[in-house]
Amino acid sequence: MLQTSLFPTLASAKRSRKERIGVHAWHPYYAGYSEAFVSSAIAYLKLDSTSASSACSCPEGLGTRKTPPSPLLLDPWNGSGTTALVASRWGIATLGWEINPVMNVFSYAKSGYLFGQKHLLAELCQKITCKSLDASIPTSDPLGDFMSASLCCGIRKLYAIVHSQEYPEPHFERAILKMIVKDKIQLNPFQAFFKAALFITARNLAGYKGGSNPTWVKTQSEKPEVGKTDMISEFKRVVGSMIRDLDLSSIPITDRILHLPVLADSRNLCLPDNAIDAVITSPPYLTRIDYAMSTRPELLIMFDPKTLRTIRENTIGAPVILDKYIKINSTWGKTCLQLLENVQKHGSKAATSYYLPNMIQYFRDIELSLREIIRVLKHNARAIIVVQSSYFKEHEIKLGDIYVEMGNNLGVKSEIVNREIIRGHMAHVNTKSNQYKKGKIYFEDMVLLTK
Ligand SMILES: C[S@@+](CC[C@H](N)C(=O)[O-])C[C@H]1O[C@@H](n2cnc3c(N)ncnc32)[C@H](O)[C@@H]1O
Known part of the structure; x- marks a missing residue:
C-alpha cells in the first residue's frame, strides 16, 4: 500500500521476510533496505506530486501518458535498486548511481519496462541454445575457486553470448534523457536481465553460499561438473522464474524506462548543479562491510x-586502506573528531595502523559524496539518508549525528527525523564485539538534509 497520510512518518528500513523472496531474492544482498521505507520517504518528501500520481496509471495506458515530466530522484548508493523499484510504482524517474556493476545488473533487471516486454524476453531466450556453447576448458581460471572447470567454461561462453547478443533499443523517461548523455548508458536492460539470469544460474549450479560473514562468499571444496545441456535448461528455468517474479512484484508495466542504474562514483556524481528533486539513499556504514567481495563470483564472471x-x-x-596520509577535516564535526581521538588513544597497534586510517578514509569519502549530493540537489530539495550506528571496541560510532554535523558544516540544514533501535545488526555476527561493552545498543537514523 502506498502511504497517503497527510503527515507521513518514515517506516523502518529493515526488510521484512516478504522482501527476501521474489525479485529481492535474485541476489542475496545483505544491505538492502525495505520497500516500506522508500514508500514512506517518497510520501514524506511529497514527491507524489500530480505528475507522479497521474503517471502511475500505467498498466493499461501504455503509450498514452500525457503527464508533465516526472520528478527526478537520485540514489547515489543504489545497491540492489530498492529506491528505483518503489519509485517506479509512483511513476517517478530514478537515477541509481552505484560503483558495483553486478548490483547495476540486478537493479536494472527489475524494470517494469522489461516486464512489459516479456514476450521479447522469452523470444531472446529461445535463441540461446547449447549448440553455441562449445569452448575449450581453460587450465586455470579465477572462477575455479567457485565452480568446476566444465561449469566455468560453460558460464564463460554463455556470458559471452548474453553480452554480445543484439538487444532492442530501450525508450527512456524524459527526465532521465535530459540528464544523461547517451554514452553514459552502459547497459541495455534486456542484457541486464539475461546477465542476472546467468549469475543466478551459476550460483544455483555451483552451489556457492555466503559464510558466517554475510558479505563474503565461501569458495567451494566440492564442485559439481555440469554439462552444457543441463546448464542451458537451468538458465531457461531461471529466466521463466524471473519473469514470474516480476509478475508478482507489483512493479507497474511502463512504456518508458523509469530507472537508469549507472556505473558511477558517489564522490563524483557527473551531474549538473541543481538538477535533482530529491535523494533517498543509504550509504555504506562504518562496519567494514565488503560489498565488492560479496559479489566476487559475479565480478569474476564479468571481469578479471x-x-x-x-x-x-x-x-x-x-576494509582496504589506499591512503594513510589523509588529513582530518574539521568539517566532519565534533562527534567525528572525538571518535577519531578515541581511536587514536586506544593504545592497540591495530587501532592506529588500521582502524584509524580506515575511518579517516571513510569520512573523507562521505564528505566528498555529501558535497556532491548537496551540489546536484535543487534549491529547497531534500535528501533522506539512512545510516546505522556501530562501535569501535567500547566507543559508539554515532553515524547519524556525524552525518548531521557534517551536513550542517557543509551549509545545509541537517537533522535526524527518525531514530530506531535495531536488532540483527551486522555487529551481532561478530560475537566478540560484545567483549568490550555489554548491552550495546545500535541505532538506525534517518538523516534529512534540506538544501
Ligand atoms: C547500503 S548499500 C545500499 C543498499 C540499497 N539501498 C538497497 O536497497 O539495495 C550501499 C551501496 O553503496 C555502494 N557503494 C559503495 N561505494 C560507492 C561509491 N564510491 N559510489 C557509488 N556506490 C558505492 C555499495 O556497492 C553498496 O551497494
Missing part, C-alpha cells in the same frame, strides 16, 4: 581479478 580489486578499492567503507 585486477578490475575486481579496483572496484573494491573504490567501494566506500571497504
Whole structure:
C-alpha cells in the first residue's frame, strides 16, 4: 500500500521476510533496505506530486501518458535498486548511481519496462541454445575457486553470448534523457536481465553460499561438473522464474524506462548543479562491510581479478586502506573528531595502523559524496539518508549525528527525523564485539538534509 497520510512518518528500513523472496531474492544482498521505507520517504518528501500520481496509471495506458515530466530522484548508493523499484510504482524517474556493476545488473533487471516486454524476453531466450556453447576448458581460471572447470567454461561462453547478443533499443523517461548523455548508458536492460539470469544460474549450479560473514562468499571444496545441456535448461528455468517474479512484484508495466542504474562514483556524481528533486539513499556504514567481495563470483564472471580489486578499492567503507596520509577535516564535526581521538588513544597497534586510517578514509569519502549530493540537489530539495550506528571496541560510532554535523558544516540544514533501535545488526555476527561493552545498543537514523 502506498502511504497517503497527510503527515507521513518514515517506516523502518529493515526488510521484512516478504522482501527476501521474489525479485529481492535474485541476489542475496545483505544491505538492502525495505520497500516500506522508500514508500514512506517518497510520501514524506511529497514527491507524489500530480505528475507522479497521474503517471502511475500505467498498466493499461501504455503509450498514452500525457503527464508533465516526472520528478527526478537520485540514489547515489543504489545497491540492489530498492529506491528505483518503489519509485517506479509512483511513476517517478530514478537515477541509481552505484560503483558495483553486478548490483547495476540486478537493479536494472527489475524494470517494469522489461516486464512489459516479456514476450521479447522469452523470444531472446529461445535463441540461446547449447549448440553455441562449445569452448575449450581453460587450465586455470579465477572462477575455479567457485565452480568446476566444465561449469566455468560453460558460464564463460554463455556470458559471452548474453553480452554480445543484439538487444532492442530501450525508450527512456524524459527526465532521465535530459540528464544523461547517451554514452553514459552502459547497459541495455534486456542484457541486464539475461546477465542476472546467468549469475543466478551459476550460483544455483555451483552451489556457492555466503559464510558466517554475510558479505563474503565461501569458495567451494566440492564442485559439481555440469554439462552444457543441463546448464542451458537451468538458465531457461531461471529466466521463466524471473519473469514470474516480476509478475508478482507489483512493479507497474511502463512504456518508458523509469530507472537508469549507472556505473558511477558517489564522490563524483557527473551531474549538473541543481538538477535533482530529491535523494533517498543509504550509504555504506562504518562496519567494514565488503560489498565488492560479496559479489566476487559475479565480478569474476564479468571481469578479471585486477578490475575486481579496483572496484573494491573504490567501494566506500571497504576494509582496504589506499591512503594513510589523509588529513582530518574539521568539517566532519565534533562527534567525528572525538571518535577519531578515541581511536587514536586506544593504545592497540591495530587501532592506529588500521582502524584509524580506515575511518579517516571513510569520512573523507562521505564528505566528498555529501558535497556532491548537496551540489546536484535543487534549491529547497531534500535528501533522506539512512545510516546505522556501530562501535569501535567500547566507543559508539554515532553515524547519524556525524552525518548531521557534517551536513550542517557543509551549509545545509541537517537533522535526524527518525531514530530506531535495531536488532540483527551486522555487529551481532561478530560475537566478540560484545567483549568490550555489554548491552550495546545500535541505532538506525534517518538523516534529512534540506538544501
Ligand atoms: C547500503 S548499500 C545500499 C543498499 C540499497 N539501498 C538497497 O536497497 O539495495 C550501499 C551501496 O553503496 C555502494 N557503494 C559503495 N561505494 C560507492 C561509491 N564510491 N559510489 C557509488 N556506490 C558505492 C555499495 O556497492 C553498496 O551497494
